[in-house]
């Protein structure tokens with residue numbers, strides 16, 4: 001039986017890469033694969049993958065530094081174009097790629113967005129309750145008493161409006177504060193009116209206010225980032 005310095009078990013993307021780079025460096029390596037090469041039962045098997053540069057820890061991001069150069073080597077050896085550069089936008093909090101420290105503003109804004117979703121969709125479901133009921137979609141305003149879902153919208157809105165101001169403590173500045181307060185205040189006012197006097201019209205106003213609130217919040221964030 002032939003002897004080899006290194007054996008790689010499993011020739012998916014990672015095993016193949018390990019075997020390839022070892023062989024390239026002159027190491028005597030043998031690969032073992034339980035299925036035929038290029039089979040469709042592994043995580044690597046499909047027609048494409050993206051090279052993402054944004055990850056949850058800086059260590060991962062550092063690992064991607066060499067990815068394009070490494071693929072260029074493989075392309076040259078195989079005399080085949082394997083990578084297509086399309087460009088792209090990774091939507092991740094800045095902390096994902098850069099700073100291992102807790103990023104309070106990004107985390108708070110993620111919670112704000114999380115809290116924003118229910119009152120946004122409940123307001124729409126209340127405004128279009130007949131359609132939702134006819135379609136059998138059990139949204140809260142379709143299945144719960146009026147007092148219950150209007151209160152739920154109010155509580156969520158009050159919480160997210162208050163929470164959206166807390167990034168001020170973490171240095172977001174007055175421009176962000178202005179936009180967050182205006183948007184949060186408007187949404188809260190409309191959901192209060194809905195709570196006081198529920199109607200389809202008031203629900204639609206609350207829904208539109210949720211869109212305005214989010215637009216203002218995002219505008220405040222962009223302006224803050226843009227103006228430094």
Ligand SMILES: Cc1cc2nc3c(=O)[nH]c(=O)nc-3n(C[C@H](O)[C@H](O)[C@H](O)COP(=O)(O)OP(=O)(O)OC[C@H]3O[C@@H](n4cnc5c(N)ncnc54)[C@H](O)[C@@H]3O)c2cc1C
Nearest residue numbers: 009010011012013014015032033034035042043044049050
């Ligand atoms: C749908 C999907 C989309 C993805 N998209 C991306 C993306 O866009 N970008 C990105 O960076 N990552 C992406 N990933 C993740 C990435 O594809 C995987 O992390 C990577 O392919 C894993 O490679 P692997 O070699 O570890 O595993 P696998 O490809 O699963 O390879 C393991 C191999 O080991 C073999 N094996 C197992 N046991 C034995 C044994 N006892 N003896 C012999 N052989 C054995 C298996 O047959 C298999 O061939 C995606 C994953 C999936 C599933």
